Amino acid sequence: MKTLEEAYAGPYRQSLARDRRDEDDLFTLVVLGEALGVPDPAAYYTMELMPYLYQDFHAWHRRMGIPRSPLDHVACC
Template sequence: MRLPRWSSFRAGLEEFCAGPYRRTLARARREEDDLFRMVVLAEALGVPDPAAYYTVELMPVVYEDFHAWHRRMGMERSPLEHVGCC
């Protein structure tokens, strides 16, 4: 059984430790996600990918956030012919 006092103490301690680094950690996670999308979409972008057989199952997951990704990468239009998000 958890006491509310310990739960609030734990939440405060977590905020104290992670608070100053929240922006840095969010940026690192976004960069990792962008790299992951690049690996998954490499074959579709014309880059030979030996792991394309394994990453094709991940395409539907990547397409959900595709528009935000290609805008962050500096591409005004979708680089893929079969994905028209703009």
């Protein structure tokens, strides 16, 4: 029953998940902007957000269509 409900909710969850991921990707882009060569007026403050992003970093750069890690020193793949 639980599984059926989950399956029923699947497409809805997916559309919410997509929009959530868009927000998260934007966040990552802003925070990692400096490292990607986008001047960041707040680099000092963004750096303290970076630890929270590394975990999802691999999925992010692949989603952005960057096959390998764009950060010279983060050799995640």
